Amino acid sequence: MNDTSLRYLEMLKLIPRLPNGITATELHRKLQDLGHEIDKRSIERDLIKLSGMFPLTSSEGRPAKWSWLREAELTHLPALNPAAALTLELAHRHLAALLPHNALVALESLFKSARKVLDETTQTGLARWSDKVAAVPENQPLMPASISASVHETVHQALLAGKRLEISYQAAGQERPKRYPVNPLGLVSRGGGYYLVATARDYPDPRNFALHRMVSATLLDDPSIKPAGFNLQRYIAGHGFELPLGGDINLELRVSPWLASYLDERKLSPDQTLTPIRGREEQRLNATVANTDQLRWWLRSFGPNVEVVKPASLRRKLADEFAEMAELHQG
Known part of the structure; x- marks a missing residue:
């Protein structure tokens, strides 16, 4: 399935049934939160195209609100099968902290639907699979460090939008935090902690910043500067997280x-x-x-x-x- 088809499906799922409605601007923002890179004008063209294929209607006011007709049958939209539901359940369990906050919020109803599908199909092997698998740390388990919710969300926003951050960071052994801009390059989970890979100021060498040591994080308007040839997977493979x-x-x-x-x-x-x-x-x-x-x-x-x-x-x-x-x- 290509990106356009996936975007159409997401749009159809986001459009409510009458008497509720959603504007093209709201759809544009929600699709961006889900990672679709598209402008508002293209969303408006998509809505007109989809209204010729599906029972959609728009209000006459400004801005126009789009809705499914009350009598529309929505059962033809793709539903979750047990395999897809299981994948979502495990992703939510193990990857939630690596997903952007906006994406988590947007996917919350999908996660609930996945749980409902698994609860209603308990007689299948797939439905019971999540109760039979687990991830166990190889080393001595430690309690996760406390991370500010606003820091976590702002870091995700910066990575998603490709923007710089200004952080107040208290490195291990320092008495006071220091403030400086960073260029976010990636987010890594390691040993129960979460680390932002970034370059500081205009220096080219990537560094690892523990999210639990960030006192605050502010999203800047400046675009993040990525070192030439940087690749997160190669950085990790090249012992980027080892001294x-x-x-x-x-x-x-x-x-x-x-x-x-x-x-x-x-x-x-x-x-x-x-x-x-x-x-x-x-x-x-x-x-x-x-x-x-x-x-x-x-x-x-x-x-x-x-x-x-x-x-x-x-x-x-x-x-x-x-x-x-x-x-x-x-x-």
Whole structure:
């Protein structure tokens, strides 16, 4: 289905039945909230075209209000089937915080319809599917940080409209927040938190701003400036959410039997190898990985089940940290 057909369907769903009505201006705003890039004049032409195919009518006043006729049969409009309802239910459960506020409001009736379809078709496997699947965090679960509702909505508006923001941001360790303009590039969910990827002022390098550290956010009229060639997925794949400590490293580990089995299933890198060590239960793991702070967090989490052999600098760093930790716990 092409974009025009989808827009027509959305318009038909947004038009109320007599005696209620909706203006072209209101339709234009609602369609923009749903992500349709179209001008008001095109909406007016669409309404005239649709009125020739469907039982629609417009009032004689200014501005004209469009309505379905009272006797119009609306059952021919596409209805939710269990598969579509299930998709909407799971999207609402897991993606609501990543959707623009206006889109959430506009889709609220659709989410309710999806829930109603699933409640009324409880005998089908699809209807019961949402009760049989869940997302569980791999690490220690933490309570989500509190995010200002106005900040959340303003960030969404800026991303949707391609506008700059002025934020008051209190970085970790700072006593007072600082104000400066940013160019929003994307919104990322990570570890229960939400982060705005943006460039600050006129600097070209993207940074990550935690929404819960934004004291306030104001939408500016200036268009957001996007660095040449920026792509959010490539930014994330390029370790944009990890603290880089250098380039790639050739990592050599001695790992316990259970950890070897685990990493045989979930490899550290495409070139990972696991080989038995003569006379020992452990196995030797070799892999090329990015040298990041997250790698160190990951290695620390396995305690005595992993020994870093190479690189020597990483081995010394972790040995010093573990010695300090041992001293703390013996005190």
